[in-house]
Amino acid sequence: MQLKEHKLKEVLARIFNVDVNTITEDASPDTIENWDSLRHMSLVLAIEEEFGIELTDDQVVEILSFKLIKIVLKEHGIEFI
Amino acid sequence: MSDLDVGMSTAKAASLSEVLDFINAAESTAESGGFPIKVNFLRNLTIEGVEPFFKYHCLKSGLKPLVTFGNYDMVRQEVLDRTSHIYTDTPDVIVVALYLETYLSDQWLAGWNAAEVMNDLAGLFAYLARNTAAIVAINTFVPPFYTDLGITSSTELPSHDYEVQQLNRLVRDFVRSHPSRFVLMDWERFIRQLGENESMDYRFWYMSKAPFKKGFLDLYARELVKVARALKGKSKKCLIMDCDNTLWGGIVGEDGLHGIKLDRHSYPGNTFYQFQNSVLKLRERGVLIALCSKNNEQDVWEVLESHPHCLLKREHLAAWRVNWQDKASNLRALAGELNLGLDSFVFVDDNPAECGLIRDLLPEVTILQVPEKLYTYPLLLKRDGLFDTLTLSAEDRQRSRMYCEEANRKHEQAKYDTLEQYLESLALSITVHHAKPGEVPRIAQLTQKTNQFNLTTRRYSEAQIASYANDPEYAIISLSVRDKFGDSGLTGVLIARKVADCGVIDTLLLSCRVLGRNIEVAFALKSLEIIERGWQVNAWQAEYVATQKNRQVAGFWKLLGFMESSHQEVHTFYELRNNAVRHEEITYVAIEEE
Numbered sequence: 001m002q003l004k005e006h007k008l009k010e011v012l013a014r015i016f017n018v019d020v021n022t023i024t025e026d027a028s029p030d031t032i033e034n035w036d037s038l039r040h041m042s043l044v045l046a047i048e049e050e051f052g053i054e055l056t057d058d059q060v061v062e063i064l065s066f067k068l069i070k071i072v073l074k075e076h077g078i079e080f081i
Numbered sequence: 082m083s084d085l086d087v088g089m090s091t092a093k094a095a096s097l098s099e100v101l102d103f104i105n106a107a108e109s110t111a112e113s114g115g116f117p118i119k120v121n122f123l124r125n126l127t128i129e130g131v132e133p134f135f136k137y138h139c140l141k142s143g144l145k146p147l148v149t150f151g152n153y154d155m156v157r158q159e160v161l162d163r164t165s166h167i168y169t170d171t172p173d174v175i176v177v178a179l180y181l182e183t184y185l186s187d188q189w190l191a192g193w194n195a196a197e198v199m200n201d202l203a204g205l206f207a208y209l210a211r212n213t214a215a216i217v218a219i220n221t222f223v224p225p226f227y228t229d230l231g232i233t234s235s236t237e238l239p240s241h242d243y244e245v246q247q248l249n250r251l252v253r254d255f256v257r258s259h260p261s262r263f264v265l266m267d268w269e270r271f272i273r274q275l276g277e278n279e280s281m282d283y284r285f286w287y288m289s290k291a292p293f294k295k296g297f298l299d300l301y302a303r304e305l306v307k308v309a310r311a312l313k314g315k316s317k318k319c320l321i322m323d324c325d326n327t328l329w330g331g332i333v334g335e336d337g338l339h340g341i342k343l344d345r346h347s348y349p350g351n352t353f354y355q356f357q358n359s360v361l362k363l364r365e366r367g368v369l370i371a372l373c374s375k376n377n378e379q380d381v382w383e384v385l386e387s388h389p390h391c392l393l394k395r396e397h398l399a400a401w402r403v404n405w406q407d408k409a410s411n412l413r414a415l416a417g418e419l420n421l422g423l424d425s426f427v428f429v430d431d432n433p434a435e436c437g438l439i440r441d442l443l444p445e446v447t448i449l450q451v452p453e454k455l456y457t458y459p460l461l462l463k464r465d466g467l468f469d470t471l472t473l474s475a476e477d478r479q480r481s482r483m484y485c486e487e488a489n490r491k492h493e494q495a496k497y498d499t500l501e502q503y504l505e506s507l508a509l510s511i512t513v514h515h516a517k518p519g520e521v522p523r524i525a526q527l528t529q530k531t532n533q534f535n536l537t538t539r540r541y542s543e544a545q546i547a548s549y550a551n552d553p554e555y556a557i558i559s560l561s562v563r564d565k566f567g568d569s570g571l572t573g574v575l576i577a578r579k580v581a582d583c584g585v586i587d588t589l590l591l592s593c594r595v596l597g598r599n600i601e602v603a604f605a606l607k608s609l610e611i612i613e614r615g616w617q618v619n620a621w622q623a624e625y626v627a628t629q630k631n632r633q634v635a636g637f638w639k640l641l642g643f644m645e646s647s648h649q650e651v652h653t654f655y656e657l658r659n660n661a662v663r664h665e666e667i668t669y670v671a672i673e674e675e
Contacts, residue, residue: 014101038129041285045295046097060288 003051005080008073011050012066015043028065051078094299100137107140115145116313120305121172121215125154126180127291134295134302142310143424153290154183160208167213173312175215176266176305177205180292181222181245195244199251206255210262216312216471218305219256220266221249223292226277261471264308271300307466317447317467318425319399320363321415323408324374324381326431327451328393329353333380339519343390346570347526348456350390355459357392364397368468369419372401373411373428389519408435409442427467501669504598508565510671511600513607516557516574521547523571524559527590532630534601535590536623536637554579556615558608562595569595575608579616584609586623589637603667605641611674621657622646640664 006020012027013020016034029035035043044060047053047069053076055063063069070080095103118139122128132148139146149166151159156177159165167175179202185193209217224245249269256265272280279296286292293301310316325332330342330349343357344350364370370393374381381403385395400418402411408430416423424445430436431451439446447467452458462468516524525543532538541549549555560573572592578585591601609621623638628651635653639645642663643655657663 011098014098014105017101017105037289038127041127041130041289041291042097042133049096050098057284057288060284 001077002079002081005070007050008069008080009066011046012043012069015039015046023066025067026065047073051076053078094134094295095137097133097295100133104133104136104140115140115143116315117145117147118174118309118313119147119149119170119172120174120176120309121149121151121167121170122176122178123151123156123159123167124176124178124180125156125183126178127153127285127289128178128293130291130293130295131298131302131305134299135305138302138306139309142306142315144306144309144313144315146309157205160205163212167215172215174218174305174308175209175213176218177209178220178266179222181248182292183290193241193244195247198248202248202251203255206263210259216264216308217262218264218266218308219252221252221269223268223272223281224249226281264471266301266304268297268301271297271304275300303465307469308471310466311469311471316425316470317368317427319369319371319415319419319421319427320360320462320468321371321373321412321426321428322360323430323432323435324372324376324384324403327374327429328357328372329384329388329391330455333384334377338383338388339521341384341388343384343388344523344570345390346523352455352458354390354392356461359459359462361392361397363462363468366468366470369399369421370397371399371415371419372403373408373415374403375405375408376403378403407438409439412439412443412446429461505669506565507598507669508671509598509600509669510563510673511604511607512561512563512673512675513558513604513611514674515611516546516550516559518547518550520559520571521550524557524574527571527574527592528588531590531592532628533593534596534634535588535628535631536586536634537588537626538628538631539588541588549576556612558611560591560595560600560604560608562600573601573604575605577608577612579618580622582617582619584612584616584618584621586621589623598670599667600670601637602641602664603670603672606663606666607672619659623655623657625653625655627651627653 009020009023012023016032016039018032018034022032024031027035029040043063044055047063048055051073053073055072059072059075063072073080120135129150132150135148136146149170149172151166156179159167166172181198184198206217206219222245225241229241253265256263275296280294281297282292282294322328325334328343330353331340333341342350343353345354360370372381382395384391385393400415402415404411408428412423412426412428416426422445423443426445427447427449428436428439429449429451430439433450436448436450439448449461452461522543525541525546528539528541528546546557550557556575556577556579558575558577559571560575561571562569562573569592572595574588574590575586576588578587589605591604612618621643623643625635625638627635638655638657641657642661643657644661645653646656647654
């Protein structure tokens with residue numbers, strides 16, 4: 001399944017309550033102040049809901065940047081263009 | 082989604098994305114009108130996940146939420162520290178969210194006793210009761226899903242389940258003894274409603290001390306918003322309903338009094354009946370009931386006064402507008418007449434166009450559309466607590482006490498020495514008469530569904546029953562049963578045909594829910610007596626047609642006094658001469674004919 005990258009950026013922007021333009025390739029807890037452990041749970045929930053998947057335990061911990069989220073979603077057969 | 086949500090009563094929670102988008106939109110557009118509601122959480126678990134859902138439901142109810150969370154597992158400290166947020170913020174509501182696993186840390190592994198925790202909780206709650214004017218919301222604890230002892234039970238080892246019940250009793254009793262100060266967030270009930278899979282998030286419990294899934298958090302948020310609404314005077318006060326396809330199924334002007342669907346014993350009439358029941362429950366709590374419908378007024382009164390299963394009566398109504406004018410004008414007129422704001426109105430209608438009209442013209446009115454899945458309709462008014470108030474009046478409480486006493490009385494009477502004594506105590510009363518037009522659908526349905534107590538198992542359509550009912554050669558007798566516990570409704574049928582000077586019994590059946598009380602004998606004898614008044618007959622013929630399922634009635638005609646006359650495969654024929662001795666009267670069944 002191929003999806004627009006913008007859709008994923010919107011998910012993050014919504015969860016962290018920031019402008020979608022601040023979600024760059026390198027966006028991570030280091031660049032986004034709101035990306036704390038609580039919002040990380042919301043992020044996991046939102047990604048699972050939006051894309052209809054279930055992340056493994058390891059993946060839940062791994063997805064700590066926009067780039068890593070894309071890699072993990074690719075493992076679930078979801079690619080962004 | 083899956084088949085699982087077919088028949089689910091709880092509205093499915095919106096997705097987190099929808100919820101967050103809604104909050105963002107609402108917060109950016111409005112200089113946020115709406116009543117502010119300030120809520121502070123004290124907690125020993127990660128419960129921040131409830132915040133978006135709480136905000137979402139607040140904003141939808143015209144409330145402007147301000148939410149603060151205390152520090153993780155600092156409940157006692159923050160309660161005792163008079164400079165903590167729950168005192169300096171002067172919140173409207175303090176939510177105490179306690180999770181047992183954190184509370185007990187690891188001591189519960191060894192088997193634990195609730196006494197110490199109960200002591201601690203009682204102290205905590207009492208301190209809050211003395212020192213804050215805020216409403217305090219406290220929760221019940223989650224009982225274990227699995228037992229430590231497996232399938233064994235032990236009198237020596239303390240049972241986790243039992244201890245949790247003790248704690249929950251303390252919580253419930255504390256709320257009960259502090260009306261309008263403490264409110265209950267019944268986590269135990271939430272989990273009963275949703276089930277373990279929809280409630281418990283073991284992943285985030287072990288990773289982040291956040292034990293609840295979205296479904297649970299949404300339900301928790303809805304319950305908290307009910308409290309907020311009641312506190313801010315946002316409770317609804319008046320329920321206004323359409324009539325056709327809302328109070329009953331069908332259109333009375335076209336289908337007629339007996340064509341509408343409101344039979345409490347069959348679908349979908351029973352869903353409308355139960356909806357009416359929930360309307361009357363609201364009325365008992367002081368909610369005003371009104372009608373706003375496009376009908377001939379006389380048709381509506383006829384249903385309310387004459388339909389045997391219409392619970393709503395004219396004297397229950399605070400006001401009505403039954404006419405052909407537009408409903409927005411009618412609702413405005415009702416608001417004037419009742420001297421209430423439109424924002425205290427809840428309007429129920431089946432028609433999306435009418436609902437849309439009101440939504441556009443009178444956005445203050447809360448609109449509930451009759452659901453397409455009618456089996457969820459009886460829960461429509463119960464689910465959202467729109468009419469909830471923080472306390473009930475003294476009269477309301479007295480009424481529920483009377484109900485309690487009645488229940489106890491029944492409990493006391495539960496011991497009998499003989500079956501006869503038991504049956505006598507039931508105060509059985511049956512109504513036996515020629516079928517009335519309104520009973521035709523139910524009678525046809527009984528012939529189609531009844532298998533066990535059915536002497537001939539002949540299936541009839543509604544049209545066939547209707548034509549027999551109008552044919553002087555046929556008699557259809559109906560049976561309705563009542564006892565001290567309530568009304569079982571129309572549950573038996575006898576159909577007979579006149580052939581020369583002989584009465585031939587075509588059908589005799591009873592619904593299985595009224596069996597075992599000798600009602601069948603009383604009904605059959607009474608039916609013959611009623612028919613004999615109209616027909617000159619000097620003998621009765623009857624038949625038993627054996628099926629896989631009706632063995633229990635093979636001997637019934639003999640029991641009544643009939644003699645076997647012939648036999649042919651599955652058919653056995655019987656005869657009863659007028660001078661024959663019939664079964665003696667069943668003394669403990671009172672018989673009415675009207």
